[in-house]
Amino acid sequence: MVTNKKEDEALSTTSAVTGLPQKRFYRQRAHSNPIADHSFDYPARPEDVDWRSLYPSINDEQQVEFADIGCGYGGFLVTLGEMYPKKLSIGMEIRVKVSDYVVDRIAALRLKNSETAAYQNIACIRTNAMKYLPNYFRKSQLEKMFFLYPDPHFKRAKHKWRIINQALLSEYAYVLRTGGLVYTMTDVEDLHKWIVSHMTQHPLYERLSDEATKADPITPKLYQSSEEGAKVVRNKGDHFLAIFRRI
Amino acid sequence: MTTIFYAEPELVIAYGRKVLFLNPNDLQIFKDIELPADLTSCGLKITAPEISEEQQSTSEGKGTDGGKVEVAILNVCYSPDRQLIALTTAGQKALLLYKSRPEHAKLLSVRALARASSAMTFAADSSSVLVTDKTGDCYQYDCVEVNALPRLLLGHLSIVYDILWTPDQKHIITSDRDDKIRVTNYPATFDIHSYCLGHKEFVSGLALLTEEHLLSVSGDKTLRLWNYLSGMELLHHDLPAPAVRLHMRELLPAKRYQAAVQFYDHIEAIGLYELEQTNNIWTVACEQLVRAEAGSWNISNFALTSDMIYVAGAVNEHLALRVYNASDGEQAKTVPAGWLDMVTGSFSDQTCVPEDLSVWFKKRYDNVSDYMERKKRRIEGQQQK
Numbered sequence: 001m002v003t004n005k006k007e008d009e010a011l012s013t014t015s016a017v018t019g020l021p022q023k024r025f026y027r028q029r030a031h032s033n034p035i036a037d038h039s040f041d042y043p044a045r046p047e048d049v050d051w052r053s054l055y056p057s058i059n060d061e062q063q064v065e066f067a068d069i070g071c072g073y074g075g076f077l078v079t080l081g082e083m084y085p086k087k088l089s090i091g092m093e094i095r096v097k098v099s100d101y102v103v104d105r106i107a108a109l110r111l112k113n114s115e116t117a118a119y120q121n122i123a124c125i126r127t128n129a130m131k132y133l134p135n136y137f138r139k140s141q142l143e144k145m146f147f148l149y150p151d152p153h154f155k156r157a158k159h160k161w162r163i164i165n166q167a168l169l170s171e172y173a174y175v176l177r178t179g180g181l182v183y184t185m186t187d188v189e190d191l192h193k194w195i196v197s198h199m200t201q202h203p204l205y206e207r208l209s210d211e212a213t214k215a216d217p218i219t220p221k222l223y224q225s226s227e228e229g230a231k232v233v234r235n236k237g238d239h240f241l242a243i244f245r246r247i
Numbered sequence: 248m249t250t251i252f253y254a255e256p257e258l259v260i261a262y263g264r265k266v267l268f269l270n271p272n273d274l275q276i277f278k279d280i281e282l283p284a285d286l287t288s289c290g291l292k293i294t295a296p297e298i299s300e301e302q303q304s305t306s307e308g309k310g311t312d313g314g315k316v317e318v319a320i321l322n323v324c325y326s327p328d329r330q331l332i333a334l335t336t337a338g339q340k341a342l343l344l345y346k347s348r349p350e351h352a353k354l355l356s357v358r359a360l361a362r363a364s365s366a367m368t369f370a371a372d373s374s375s376v377l378v379t380d381k382t383g384d385c386y387q388y389d390c391v392e393v394n395a396l397p398r399l400l401l402g403h404l405s406i407v408y409d410i411l412w413t414p415d416q417k418h419i420i421t422s423d424r425d426d427k428i429r430v431t432n433y434p435a436t437f438d439i440h441s442y443c444l445g446h447k448e449f450v451s452g453l454a455l456l457t458e459e460h461l462l463s464v465s466g467d468k469t470l471r472l473w474n475y476l477s478g479m480e481l482l483h484h485d486l487p488a489p490a491v492r493l494h495m496r497e498l499l500p501a502k503r504y505q506a507a508v509q510f511y512d513h514i515e516a517i518g519l520y521e522l523e524q525t526n527n528i529w530t531v532a533c534e535q536l537v538r539a540e541a542g543s544w545n546i547s548n549f550a551l552t553s554d555m556i557y558v559a560g561a562v563n564e565h566l567a568l569r570v571y572n573a574s575d576g577e578q579a580k581t582v583p584a585g586w587l588d589m590v591t592g593s594f595s596d597q598t599c600v601p602e603d604l605s606v607w608f609k610k611r612y613d614n615v616s617d618y619m620e621r622k623k624r625r626i627e628g629q630q631q632k
Contacts, residue, residue: 025625044426045444096618126615131404131425134442160382167383167402170431174439203437 020108023073026101031151033161042132049136054123055088064088064136065143069129069163070150072227074102078109079225080146081122083218087143091124099126130168133175140177144218147184149228152191164195166202173204176246181208184242185222187232192240199244208243216243248602249559249566250323251550252494258550258557260590261323262566263597266334269590271552273583278351279593280332282318286339291357293339321364326373331355331390333376335364342378344393356393361386365406366421371414379407383423400436403429408607409453409493411461420461420475422450424607428463430475441478445471449607452493452508457501460529462522464490464508466608470520472529482529484520487536488513491604494551503532507551511604516541517549517556519573537576539569545601555579561601566594 015022043049051058066084071077071091080089093099102124109119127136153161164184172182182205184195199205213219223229223239232239250261258271264282269275283289316338323334325347332345332352340360345352362380369376369390379385383403389395405424412419412433418440422428428443428450448466456462461475466489472482492509498521506520515536523532539546539558544567546560556571568590570579 025622044447096615100618100622134427135444139441165402166399166437167404170401170437170439173437174442203435 019112021101021104023101026073026097026104028095028097031153042127043135046134046136046138046141054090054125055120057117057120058088062088063138063141064090065141066090066146067092067129067137067142067144068146068148070094070147071102071124072149073098074105074124075230076146076148076221076226077102077122077124078105078119079221080218081119083221085118085121087121089122091122092127092129093124094126094128096126099124130163133171137175139174140180142176143180145172145176145180145182147182147195148222148226149186149232150184150191152186152188154190159194162191162194164198166198169198169202169205173202173246178246180246181216182244182246183218183222184244185229186240187228187237189238189240192242196242199242204247205244206247208245213241213243219243248319248321249547249561249599250320251548251557251559251568252323253550253552253557254325254329255552258552259323259325260559260568260594261320261334262559262594262599263320264318265594265597266320266323266332267590267593271555271557271586274586274589276589276593277349280334280345280352282320282336282343284318286318286336286341286343286357289343289354289357291339291341291359293359322367322378324367324369324376326369326376326390327371328373331369331373333367333369333388333390335360335367335378337363340364342376342388344376344388344390358388358394358397366408366410368410368412370412371416377410377412377419379403379410379421381406383407385410385419385421400433401431403427408449408451411453411455413455413458415458418475420453420455422453422463424449424609426450426465426467428453428461428473428475430478441476443471443473443475443478443480445480445483448489448609451491451607454493454495454504454506456495456497456504456522457524460524462493462495462504462506464493464506466490466511470506470508470531472522482522482531484531486510486518487515489608491607492548494549496551496553505551507549507556509546509549510541511607514538514541516546516558535576537571537573539571539576544569547602561599564598564600565591566597566599567591 066089068077068091071093077091150163257268260267266280268277318338321335332347342358344355364378366379375389385400386397388397403423407421407423410421419431426446430440432438432440446465450465452464454462459474461473464470468486470484488510490508491511494507496505504522508518516539517537519535521532544562548559550557558569570582572579
């Protein structure tokens, strides 16, 4: 079993009870300007990414196929890793503290489960997914992309910061393979309408029927596994789900 | 921004509200365009953004309310068939289309732009023009239906510095501040064909060499050659300084090309590179730097002919032009007497303010180290308890 230094460090911010990092040390405000310059170390191209530093037991044939865009505190990413142990899933998060939490959380989970070598298939990177997806993923690499509870950016002047917009949909279609799926979930109805309208208008996506949506085994997990989703359920809010296929 | 380029036999220079089409070999001015101080007088309709439909200026020259803005020419382009001239303006943001005649240019249409343009290119068949802006959006303006509304074709997330349309019109190539070169299909512009990735700073210039080969220059001090269809980098050449502009001349089709690069903040203003392809391998055959008295004046743009380099810039806030030999970089002695004065005299009524290009570079700041430091101290504090 392969370990790395991160897993030893992660222990120190952990709770003595669960062995997992405590969220209260990683709180950060929800909103972020994705267009501004941030200090990111991003790779120039997918060939330059050191995947082994993220997935210690990766072999040469494997590549990331599931991407949770804006993974937040990683709740859904962990579920995804458990549901698909043979697939590599990645979480992308722009906020410094939040992505650090997920990195620590994964390290702690790997340590706790060292017997079964579980959670070797999930990782989190701090990056701006709106700008750098083609830097990480080759054309048609991804099988699934998740946009769960994205920042609605309510003000009209901020609409161009929304993670789903016409220009970006073409970029997402580039990294997503034909037949790949985009899962979108939000509790803000206006944002849901915006997403459905933009994706329906884009020639490379078609919306999944209600039956197909219900039949997808991931669908029930979308409601509760992420921290945002659980919060919406607690506050008795609405969930708006839309799944699209990249044609 | 000063525009200068050579469209044989005319040397085109534009700044402020004036465009001159000159003969570089004598004192003849082929034609000129002078824009009015207020473009609504030639038909520009200005609509207030997203607020109400009622704030449209009429075309009777009423002028805009709410402050006069200086009209300044940004990009000027000749159509490939030389029948049309397109130019874009800042201040009152517009795209103007002219019919080019030997003696004068006739205004065909004035269309509003949503934002100031950053790059422009014509289709190979001159039927439309693509304009990109500082937010990265790329619009297509029809040049046959000269008053047709623009179509939004594609968008980047940062300013697009250069745009090309392949001669077969199947691909549009754009480069932006986020180090990306993107190859998009046309007319299916929602479908990205490939990316040419590798640059580490803004990509300021693009040039097409052959049907498959693309040249690019960047603020990361490199000049790179790509097979743009596959996205593969074929040649990587280091430059002495960040590059902010690229002009290219074909010397021998598919074999030899001359690339001229303008540098940012460097003792040599321009670099000339000869690229050669032999047996499918590209090399930089020769290299020459042109000092052009960099540092003593503010250089903004240049044009390349077969034997001369025309450098435009600002001296004492007025447009200045200097000419150098392409062969040795020395000041050219063959410029007709009085020619330079004639040119600078034509622009003497306009103040020439140099553009600050330092903003092109990404501001990298560290928002991680502080957090990691605090985290480390917190952990150590906990362990000591």
